[in-house]
Amino acid sequence: MSFSERLIAWYRNNKRDLPWRNTNNAYLIWLSEIILQQTRVEQGLPYYLRFADAYPDVKSFANASEDQILKMWQGLGYYSRGRNMLKTAKVVQNEFNGVFPVAYADLITLTGIGEYTAAAISSFSSNEAKAVVDGNVYRVIARYFGVATPINSTSGKKEFQAIADNLLNRDNAGEHNQAMIEFGALQCKPKNPDCPVCPFQSSCYAYQHQKTNELPVKLKKLKIRERFFYFFIIHNKEEILIKRRDNNDIWAGLHDLPSIEFKERTGLEMVFSDPNFNQWFNDKSVIQKTSEEIKHVLTHQRLYARFVHIENFNLNAIEKNGWLKIKKDNLSDYGMPKLIFEYLKNFLN
Template identity: 50%
Template sequence: MISPINEPAGLLDFSSKLIRWYHRHHRDLPWRHTNDPYRIWLSEVILQQTRVAQGMPYYLRFVEQYPTLRDLAAADEKEVLRLWQGLGYYSRARNMHQTARLIVQELGGNFPASYAELIKLKGIGAYTAAAIASFAYNEPVAAVDGNVYRVLARIFGIKTDITSSGARKEFTALAQQLLPPDDAATFNQATIEFGAIQCQPVAPDCLLCPFNDVCYAFAHGAQAQLPVKGKKNKVRDRYLNYFVVEKEGRLALRERTTKDVWQGMYDFYLIEAAEETTDLNELESDHVLAHWLEMGEVVRTAGPYVHLLTHQRLYARFWHLRMPPERSLLLPDNMAFYNQEEVEELPKPVLINSYLIQYFFS
């Protein structure tokens, strides 16, 4: 059995065994071949809420487009969001871009070199700050993400709800005790990687696990119960009616400026309803839509498409309105017509982009 957590021999045995596993089994990922804090930070932001297989192409494109922190800081936000398109959680990209500008403008382009300074930056939380500090500077600070919660909870039998207020402090304290101060980078990488490919959420590879002789979850058949996680927030249903206005081959789009999903992205004119509808008469109280229906005609409807977000389920229906070229059309102040090339360059939610590919750009 692993020695009690307060015994140095037990800590050393756990850490050395984990690091040996890492050297044999870790994946060859590009951000593991650099100590550039910018590229490490970029990889960590992209991999929040994103699997490695999905995030890798984005990382490579960002590095190609913005090889340095100054390149990212100098970019237009729309360009950054366009490159981010498809990853979701777009606030990550906005915060990253704003923080890059802050580092260039206020810190002389020098990335902070300690956990204490990193965590002060917008969009950089406790885990990301620890990851950058340890991977780039080998600062002996534990990086605790969902993978680490799972590994520690299962092996050490920790039954604290990981969504509770004290969980991060408890798990971080344990990880900090386990961390070898002279090799923080490897230990943090190893713990995260072990949770990602060995101690997975579903069907962990327990038979070939180097800790199966001491793991609490394996001994008690509790892999499915650990880590303990509170009930998820209720998913909210939303019913979106998009009006795709076309005139002379151009489409009318608008930038989403409110603090809602997809802020800073572009979509069509939207009327949100309390429930799903297939009858335009139920929406004609909207004066903009009423004007458009007088001017043109509905040539196609599509949907509903179901689009899942973390706490929302979107039901989207698209109404394609074609306008005669000879008639003057009023648009809301935040809308404009764009040709196909311009539309393709705009940052758009996946839902909107998928519709355009299916009906306009195929």
């Protein structure tokens, strides 16, 4: 029995029943693949179901507004995915006559679709013979073949892709690829792989050499950046000021609050001497209260946020800098980072 035959036999007996597995609709597969990037299946599944329900085809997705998409995306993180999806849906609508492409060569030209996603969509939807390589596949290959090249190095990427291409069952590429991913997710797990009941046990390098904990090898991560924010809740009875974030930082395009950022943890006295604070308020007595520090973890950043409440303020006096004055009741119409939305929701309710 070949590697692929054994793998697919395992898959048929063990796979999870997930909605995007029961379709060859490239649009729905694309939806699931983008949602599942950097996201666990349990977390991504409800989002997939909501999106597929609200936007059952690429036309309906392309006609949505960015705010509608980001609002539905809220809490999933990596918001550029949502924005890129909208761009891609519009391109498919306009340049592919609304038919989601299934060929790797077309898919790879679309925004937000890299080699992995193009291989996944083309093989799952039309059985195109393109091998997928994601974190699961890296792990399975590194352990089974004993490959110690770092998976996040340039040479490692090439080496693992070549091995995956070689293993691919060209007559059944879609199922083979799904099986590789599922095998890595359920059987050859990052911690405590289920080696005692693994069909590859007798020929697996890592198992035979007790190296499952050492493989795969990864180069050390980038340093985590720490950032310290004061967010200002400037509001009166019915309205509040928010602002749209620019595109060169975290939460690009979402809405948050006027804020001042510091490189290190600082007390309110530093806020009072900040030029922005003085330009906006010119008087520290406007502050009604300040929240405890809230820690918010992103992939390469740790945010430490405090919320400063400015109440009963004449919003017209400082409604500038591109800030928006909105009704508090309409807050949920704006895509916001979870950190900001949760705080405001608790505070305003």
